[in-house]
Amino acid sequence: MLYLLDYGAGNVQSLANSIKKLGFDFKWVKHPDDINTADKLLFPGVGAFGPAMESLRRQGYAEPLKEYIASGKPYMGICIGMQALFEGSLEAPNVPGLGVVPGTVGKFSSEEASGARKSVPQMGWNVAKVIKTTDGEHDENSVEYGFPSPEQAVAHYYFVHSYRVAFDPEKHASWALTTTQYGSEVFVSSIQKGNVFATQFHPEKSGRAGLEVLRAWLSRDGQSVGLTRLIADPHEVAKPAGSDGLTKRIVACLDVRSNDDGDLVVTKGESYDVREKQESPKVVTAGPSSGGNSGQVRNLGKPVELAQRYYLEGADEVTFLNITSFRSCPLKDQPMLSLLELAAATIFVPLTIGGGIKDTVDPDGTPRPAKEVADAYFRAGADKVSIGSEAVYAVEELLSRAGEGIYDPKRAPDSALSGATGIETISKGYGAQAVVVSIDPRRVYLAEGESAPEAHAPCVVEGLKGSEDEGKRWWYRCTVKGGREERDIDVVQLARGVEKLGAGEVLLNSIDRDGSNKGFDRQLIDLVRSSVNIPVIASSGAGNPTHFTDIFEPKPLKPLNLVNDDDGAGPPPPSSVEAALAAGIFHRKECTIQEVKDELLRKGFKIRSEVV
Ligand code: 1PR
Known part of the structure; x- marks a missing residue:
């Protein structure tokens, strides 16, 4: 036996x-x-x-x-x-x-x-x-x-x-x-x-x-x-070859929530607004809509069926995000658990689950610390958990414990670590590699002559010449609750903070690019890439296979102008992210995962070519 x-x-x-x-x-x-x-x-x-x-x-x-x-x-x-x-x-x-x-x-x-x-x-x-x-x-x-x-x-x-x-x-x-x-x-x-x-x-x-x-x-x-x-x-x-064999990863992402009939569906928004646009009366929404005059929740398919399709089409990883987890989501009766169990029974590539990985309380008052919530997801078949809002709160807490004038969490003394945050407890039990942090940043534009607050100065970028952003300047502010609430912390602070807390990977979204098909926000991605040593998954905006080859193209990264940054490491060499995630183009069948991989191969990138 x-x-x-x-x-x-x-x-x-x-x-x-x-x-x-x-x-x-x-x-x-x-x-x-x-x-x-x-x-x-x-x-x-x-x-x-x-x-x-x-x-x-x-x-x-x-x-x-x-x-x-x-x-x-x-x-x-x-x-x-x-x-x-x-x-x-x-x-x-x-x-x-x-x-x-x-x-x-x-x-x-x-x-x-x-x-x-x-x-x-x-x-x-x-x-x-x-x-x-x-x-x-x-x-x-x-x-x-x-x-x-x-x-x-x-x-x-x-x-x-x-x-x-x-x-x-x-x-x-x-x-x-x-x-x-x-x-x-x-x-x-x-x-x-x-x-x-x-x-x-x-x-x-x-x-x-x-x-x-x-x-x-x-x-x-x-x-x-x-x-x-x-x-x-x-x-x-024992002698290393000129380059290693690591491939670029293509991640298929499924944003999951209940629709207005109570069915769990894969949805997809534009700038995180997942409801159908209604012609009349004209509604102007900034960011996620809570309903109001907007239409139905977009329904792009059944979560497990779609995930299985992506596995068979060659996705290197599949990510499920419970996008309404900001609401009360007790672990008991959590529908994402059975969804994951079903998916894991037939999908043999890594599965990540995000949304609601935080301290919760069951309806009978039983407290469920984040680690226990993660335990349940790992037992159901997840390989990694992705933490969003709680990561922002954890880094805010880290900075406040670090003391006045410390804006870079990497400079925070170890005594500022509480050891009690979800990132820390899950990372300690399962290893850093099991903890992804999902970042939801939104651009904050600066008027001519306006400076960003001192803490966010390293995070300011200028629009590239010839692009639609030429002449503009902005910094990237982090949000919680799926973009519904803005916080006084920027992407560099968040990425460096979660690395210090023990996260093993960053899933970097962009509310501005989400669902736009305009391509990934390269400036955002390079900024975060140059801030941390953990892998970064580029997300939001993919509209065609070339957008993937563009984001994987190594480029010299600008050194970060961090306050008190004295590690003397010098400017990082050309680099790019190791993974890219997309949702809308795959759900709407505008392009297949294989077409993305074919284009990567054509441009000389290493890919996993197996189609199951
Ligand atoms: O805060 O730990 O409970 O986690 C909530 C999770 O749900 C976070 O990972 C957050 O990013 C996600 N989320 C919340 N609201 C939304 C929304 O869309 N209204 N989705 C949302 C985030 C972004 C990506 C999307 C890419 C690619 N969606 O997942 O798949 O932007 O899309 P594209 O290729 O179509 O452009 P917590």
């Missing part, structure tokens, strides 16, 4: 769904004795190394796990389930690992020797280069464990991690099965020796390529095949 070890954190549901989809049966480990009973054991680890190891020990799983591995029965680990096999991790220096594999897990550096910077965590699709095979003659051209042979097309797998095992040819040649390059760092992306197989990437989130890896391991009866023959010189493998 196959057993799955759930130590109580992260999205294990996706893996369970993948196993079911592949036609296999399993049981959950509920007691340490189950580990001895298992014929096959799979340890999916999402989260952070420290809490994972501590939880394993607390529940009495660590020793049985080591004994199980020593017994020779098949073990597969995923992500933390791979890292746990090493001696320890920089993520939690005082917490020992299982010590099955020599070496320690280190952290990606955002500073490259070339002076370039890369985002940490690595989030996205990268290639896994197979470096060894069996010694048998029969399988000369095939690679075991579900990877395509090197002669076949390149397969991409989904990675989401800040910590990695740097490939050391002396230490890891007998263990490493595949290696992967991120920036200039070559790391171990899967290991195999005897009965032990483990991947740093998430096969359950890697589309068809990932399902093949799972299928290969699940289909093996009893004995594992030992891979011994190296097909690449480990010293050559």
Whole structure:
């Protein structure tokens, strides 16, 4: 019997769904004795190394796990389930690992020797280069464990991690099965020796390529095949190539809310106003409408059906946003939970859920802290949660604790961190990579000769020559409650603040561009890109495939003119975002995800080409 070890954190549901989809049966480990009973054991680890190891020990799983591995029965680990096999991790220096594999897990550096910077965590699709095979003659051209042979097309797998095992040819040649390059760092992306197989990437989130890896391991009866023959010189493998294999990600976004009949629908607005425009009487609305004289909520389809379509069409990620979460949204009876469960049963790429990830209270008065709300979404099949309004409040609080005259949250002392915000508690439990912050900025135009408030001076931009904005100046103010309320904080402050609090990614919307089809707001995106080292998803305004190639084109970023910014890092080199999100063009079938990817490929960008 196959057993799955759930130590109580992260999205294990996706893996369970993948196993079911592949036609296999399993049981959950509920007691340490189950580990001895298992014929096959799979340890999916999402989260952070420290809490994972501590939880394993607390529940009495660590020793049985080591004994199980020593017994020779098949073990597969995923992500933390791979890292746990090493001696320890920089993520939690005082917490020992299982010590099955020599070496320690280190952290990606955002500073490259070339002076370039890369985002940490690595989030996205990268290639896994197979470096060894069996010694048998029969399988000369095939690679075991579900990877395509090197002669076949390149397969991409989904990675989401800040910590990695740097490939050391002396230490890891007998263990490493595949290696992967991120920036200039070559790391171990899967290991195999005897009965032990483990991947740093998430096969359950890697589309068809990932399902093949799972299928290969699940289909093996009893004995594992030992891979011994190296097909690449480990010293050559350790040398980084000119560029890594990370692809640009295309994210399909579904804004979800109840329509006037109470049905949960995918909607789409213009500048966040999701109601149909009515001809007469003429209504002028600025920003989201609360109804009034506007028409019905636009209905662009059923959430799960649309999400499945995008998965099949090759979306690299799918995001669901509950856009009316500013209303009371108790966790109990939360319809987004069952929606997510249904979606996760058939969609095998990462799913993000946003809207209402905050401290809530159930109708019976039971308080539900943000972490508990996130727990429920992860259990339902989410891989990341996206936090909007609460992130703004958290950074405001951080700045107020930092003291007078500190406008840049990065300069706030660590003592200003409360440790109690949703970003902090979720990031601590699940790792930064599981926490996205969704930003809803709106331009604030400045009159001729007018200056922005001192705190927002680094955030002022000028319209580009020849563009419709020529001659204008503005800064980007953050909003909450889906643009309904403006706050005295700008995008740079918010992005830097949430990075300090422990967010792993920024989803950068633009209320001005939302639904406009005019293209992404490059100035906004470059401003935020140059402010943080975490990945940024460009959002709002995509109208055709060229808008995606434009936003991915690396450009020199202007240094931020931040008050008290003395980190001496100098101007960042040319760069661009790693992901772009669109909604309207896909919902209205104005262009397909494949057409976007074809255009990216034509312009020389790396993409994940698999269509399921
Ligand atoms: O504040 O944590 O409860 O989260 C609420 C979430 O709902 C936030 O992520 C916020 O961005 C989102 N939201 C709230 N109101 C709206 C609205 O549209 N009325 N949607 C809304 C945000 C922006 C994108 C959109 C892109 C691309 N929508 O999600 O998909 O702009 O659109 P396009 O390609 O058609 O231009 P909390």
